[in-house]
Amino acid sequence: MVPFLDLQSINEHFRASLQTAFDRVLDSGWVMLGRELEQFEREFADYCGVKHCIGVGNGLDAMRLVLTAWGIGPGDEVIVPSNTYIATFLAVTAVGALPVPVEPNEETFNIDPALVERAVTDRTRVILPVHLYGQTADIDPLRDIADRYGLKVLEDCAQAHGARYYGRYAGALGDAGCFSFYPGKNLGALGDGGAVTTNNDLLADQLRLWRNYGSRVKYHHEIPGVNSRLDELQAAFLRIKLLELDSQNIRRSQIASRYQQGLAGSSLILPTAPAWADHVWHLYVVRTDQRERLQRALTERGIGTLIHYPVPPHRQPALRGYPFSNEKFQIAERLADSVLSLPIGPHLTDEQVDLVIESCRAVVGMAGD
Ligand SMILES: *Cc1c(COP(=O)(O)O)cnc(C)c1O
Numbered sequence: 001m002v003p004f005l006d007l008q009s010i011n012e013h014f015r016a017s018l019q020t021a022f023d024r025v026l027d028s029g030w031v032m033l034g035r036e037l038e039q040f041e042r043e044f045a046d047y048c049g050v051k052h053c054i055g056v057g058n059g060l061d062a063m064r065l066v067l068t069a070w071g072i073g074p075g076d077e078v079i080v081p082s083n084t085y086i087a088t089f090l091a092v093t094a095v096g097a098l099p100v101p102v103e104p105n106e107e108t109f110n111i112d113p114a115l116v117e118r119a120v121t122d123r124t125r126v127i128l129p130v131h132l133y134g135q136t137a138d139i140d141p142l143r144d145i146a147d148r149y150g151l152k153v154l155e156d157c158a159q160a161h162g163a164r165y166y167g168r169y170a171g172a173l174g175d176a177g178c179f180s181f182y183p184g185k186n187l188g189a190l191g192d193g194g195a196v197t198t199n200n201d202l203l204a205d206q207l208r209l210w211r212n213y214g215s216r217v218k219y220h221h222e223i224p225g226v227n228s229r230l231d232e233l234q235a236a237f238l239r240i241k242l243l244e245l246d247s248q249n250i251r252r253s254q255i256a257s258r259y260q261q262g263l264a265g266s267s268l269i270l271p272t273a274p275a276w277a278d279h280v281w282h283l284y285v286v287r288t289d290q291r292e293r294l295q296r297a298l299t300e301r302g303i304g305t306l307i308h309y310p311v312p313p314h315r316q317p318a319l320r321g322y323p324f325s326n327e328k329f330q331i332a333e334r335l336a337d338s339v340l341s342l343p344i345g346p347h348l349t350d351e352q353v354d355l356v357i358e359s360c361r362a363v364v365g366m367a368g369d
Pocket of ligand 1: 058059084087130158159180181182192194
C-alpha cells in the first residue's frame, strides 16, 4: 500500500521524454562518449556550480578513480565516517589505502568534525565525508583541518544530489565530489552511472583518461586506465531527469515536513537539519528502541521500510583484517541498531504519508510513556 520505493511510478512520470531521448540516441548512431554525455556533463557541472563534471560508470568508480588520480595508495590513510554505505570504505581499500573511520554526530548522522583532527596522522592524505541521507556534512571545519595538514577533501555525494551547505551545492564543497546515479538515488539513471565534479582542470583531464583506458587518442594509452564510462543512453536519460531534480527534491522536503509535524511528540527520535543545511531527504531516518516491533507492524499494514544500514562497514566480513575491524565504534553501532527509514520520494501521496504517520503513532506511543 505504501511501497518504500517505486521506481516504476517514478519513471512512468518521465515516460514520453525518456522515449524521445532513447530515439535521439538511437538515431545518432553513437552510444559511447558522445554529445549526450558532453551535454549532461556541462549541465550537471552548471547545476552544481563547478567547472567540470566527468561521467563514469558508477559512484564507487567515481571515488576510486579520484583517489587513483591523486596518487593515493598503499601506506596512505583516508578518513571516512564510521556509519556509511560500504562503498565509501571499498573505494579506499580498492586503491590499497587504509580507511580510518571517525564517528558521526548522532543528531545529524554525519562525520563529527570535532573528532576528525585527532584521527589525522602523518599518513593521512584525504578526508572523505559522506553527505548521508541527503544532508551535507559540516564541511567548513573539515576544510580548515584539511588546509592545516595539507589534505584533500573528497565528498561522497551519492545521496545528496542538489543538497546545499550555506547555499553551496554538494559536489562544489571539496576538492572533488563523487555522485552515483544508481536508479534509486535522487537523480537516478535507468542503470548504473556516476560522475565526478571538480574545479580542478588537471584532475578533470586525468579522470577523462582514467575512465577510458588511459586514452586520449584511439589506441594510444598514456596511463593504465580502466573502462568506466557513462554511456550515451544513461546521459540522455539523466538530462531529462535533471530538469526535475529540484521539484522532486522539494516534494521530498514537503513529505519530510509532514513526517516532522505528524510524528512530533511520539517516542520516535526524528531527524534534525541544522539551519545551514538544505536537506534533500534521500532517506527519512528515525531512531527507536522498538525497531523490530515497529518494522513488523508497518510491514503488516503494507508499509515498506528499510534499515540504512544494519551492519556498519567495520563489522562487515568483507572488511575483516583491517586495524579498524577490532575497534569499537559505539555511535555507528548504536545507530545500526536503532535506525529505520520510512518511505519517502516523489511516488508518495499525502494520504500515503499520513497512513505511515498514523501507523507509527499507533505502534510506538508518545514520548515519556
Ligand atoms: C549508492 C552509494 C554509493 C555507491 O554508488 P554506486 O553507483 O552504487 O557505486 C556510494 N556511497 C554512498 C553513500 C551511496 O549511497
